[in-house]
Amino acid sequence: MERIPVLNVENLSVSFSQYAGVLRKKQIEAIKDLNVTLYPGEIVAVAGASGSGKSLLAHAILGILPYNASMGGRISYCGNSLTSAQAQELRGKEIxxxxxxxxxxxxxxxxxxxxxxxxxxxxxxxKTLEIFNRYGLAAETENLYPFELSGGMARRVLISTAVLEKPKLVIADEPTPGLDAAAAKRVMEHFREIADEGAAVLLITHDLELAIETADRIAIFYAGTTLEEVQASDFAEGLKLHHPYTRALWQAMPRNGMQVPKGI
Ligand SMILES: Nc1ncnc2c1ncn2[C@@H]1O[C@H](COP(=O)(O)OP(=O)(O)OP(=O)(O)O)[C@@H](O)[C@H]1O
Ligand code: NI
Known part of the structure; x- marks a missing residue:
């Protein structure tokens, strides 16, 4: 039996029209020819520099791109093409x-x-209390307004909100800033549990160590496209990295001596 991906993004492009001068509009291509596939039970990390298009990918999947963006390519969810109207309908439930x-x-x-x-x-x-407990939030957090939360608490509330129901597709856009290592680990363990129950998780992160520890595969983004995609274990060992940028990322990791090659 052929496995059906939870999410399949094919040849995605996202461009913005911007005014160049008073009357001339120009198109800026922020994502081009981007492909990514997630099967049930998988965590795929998307890593890449700031501005490489990671959040745009998340927003394209969810059908919430900014008004000045236009999108090309195909996004399918559980075998059917996903329109932005459907994505918005499923958002907060399955996705x-x-x-x-x-x-x-x-x-x-x-x-x-x-x-x-x-x-x-x-x-x-x-269920709320259960998830609070899991993320080390006191029961009284219920009665607080967002402005009364610390940054780390707000982050945990955001994650709790997303995963309270049983989603089929989790898109986590930099979920760990503001969390200490133990809290970040708890979040990752939870994502793994969700994946083990058959969901797919797209984990957007700057943190390559976290990606290696958590994900099955890692897609490296650069300037709006996937440079390469590797098994997390291959990445950890620096194996099968083809692209110079990917190798540079690997070398720049603390465990590998943080050498940043010239020109990167
Ligand atoms: N509304 C917009 N109009 C024009 N350009 C935009 C708009 N939104 C995003 N961009 C451009 O698209 C590119 C990708 O942005 P995106 O937010 O996806 O980056 P990112 O990889 O998530 O970065 P970060 O790691 O900092 O969150 C950037 O160059 C950004 O300037
Ligand atoms: Ni982003």
Whole structure:
């Protein structure tokens, strides 16, 4: 039997029209010919420099690109093509986003109702407490407004919001800044559990160590496209890295002496 990917992104391109001068518009291609596939049970990390198009990929999948963006290529979800309307319909249910910025929390809504999407039933409340417990948040966090949270707490609330229900596809855009190593590890373990239950996780991160420890495969982004994709274990050992940029990333990791080659 052929395995059907949870997510298949083929030849994705995203470009922006911007004014160059007063009357002339020009197109800037932020993502071009990008491919990535996620099978059930897999965690795929996307690593790459700032501005390489990682968040745009997440937003393209979720159908929430900025108004001045146009998109080409194909995105399919569980074997069917995914339109932005469908993505928005599934968002928060089957497809969840852990956004990069904590500013995605609703500032006017207390944490508890926000996590439960206003559900008031007992099982939802119990689930909230369970997830708080898992992420080391006190039960009283329920009654706080986002402005009353520390950065690390807000980050944990964002993650809790995304994974409270059983999603099929988790897109986590830099989920760990502000978390200490133990908390980050707990989040990664949770992602692994979610994947073990059959979901797919797209983990966007700057942190290559974290990607190696957590992911099955690592896709390296550069200037809006995938330079190469390697098994996490091959990356850890510096094996099968073809592209000079990928090799440079590997060498720059603390475990490999942090040598940054000239010209990178
Ligand atoms: N609304 C927009 N209009 C024009 N260009 C944009 C817009 N949004 C993003 N871009 C450009 O697209 C490119 C990719 O941005 P993106 O946010 O995906 O990067 P990223 O890899 O997530 O970076 P970071 O690691 O800093 O989060 C950047 O060069 C950015 O300037
Ligand atoms: Ni980003």
């Amino acid at each position: 969840v986003l852990v956004p990069q910025s904590v500013s995605y929390l609703d500032p006017l809504m207390k944490v508890g109702p926000q996590i439960r999407k206003n559900a008031k039933d007992k099982p939802s409340r119990e």
